[in-house]
Amino acid sequence: MFLYTPFLLAFLTVLVIALGWRSFSNKLWLTSVAVTLWWFSQHAQGKLGFLP
Amino acid sequence: MDRSIVFTPRDPVLPGGVFLNCLCLLAICACLGLLLYFQWALQEPLCPLCLLQRTGIILTGIGFMRNLRFGVKSAHYGVAVIGALLTGVSALRQLSMEALPGQQAHGTLLLGMHFYTLAALFSLVALIVIACLLGVKSAEYPATLILMQMAEKPDDLRRIPWARIATCLTFVLLVGAHLASTLADCDPLSCDENLIDRLQLLTTDIKAAR
Helix, strand or coil: CCCCHHHHHHHHHHHHHHHCCHHHHHHHHHHHHHHHHHHHHHHHHCCCCCCC | CCCCCCCCCCCCCCCCHHHHHHHHHHHHHHHHHHHHHHHHCCCCCCCHHHHHHHHHHHHHHHHHHHHHHHCCCHHHHHHHHHHHHHHHHHHHHHHHHHCCCCCCCCCCCECCECHHHHHHHHHHHHHHHHHHHHHHHCCCCCHHHHHHHHHHCCCCCCCCCHHHHHHHHHHHHHHHHHHHHHHHHCCCCCCCCCHHHHHHHHHHHHHHHC
16 A cells, blocks of 8 residues: 555545535545554654655 | 425525535545646655645635535534534644754755645635635535525526536546546655555564564
């Protein structure tokens, strides 16, 4: 699960919203928030900031 | 027909929040476009927290897009608030790691500020704007009234909301462009692709210690 996973989930969410699938878009949005928070928790423990 | 049961307008009735949501989504599209420009044209390097801030901005936009697609609701503003908070938290974390005295700040400057400072300001402004929009929202017409009006005038043609469609389409395209650019520019340093390996090593070490 790489750092572009939140982008992938957010893109799927946006597509599903555009298609009008309300309940599925809720689930996808929740998943993308959870994945973003998980990634943030991983980076908050280690070295942060711009990498050389 | 007695409408007081379904709708009691506040005095004065403010203009609809759909237009304002369109403006907010356009502003977010402008932010996303600017980030893409800096990444592609000016070769701004990626970093893990920058990517999380971008995700937060996109999640804020999703709240406004839901308002445009499914109607203005408080729950959709909640979605936008959570996105703005995610942006702010990751921006403040990066700010605390790089912009304090004695630390070295990296990255391009825009308006004299680094991108994480701008992301923190974006989060603050987004929260203020959403609070103001929630005030306008109470004057929105409920769906019941619109259905009643449509039933009273069945011959009236519904206009196609081209502005809403165009705004949402722009947002979808920009989110897709961000996904593509992240996929293209990700390397083990910026996207931390060896994180899973490190976690597995950590698990192995813990098991070995037992």
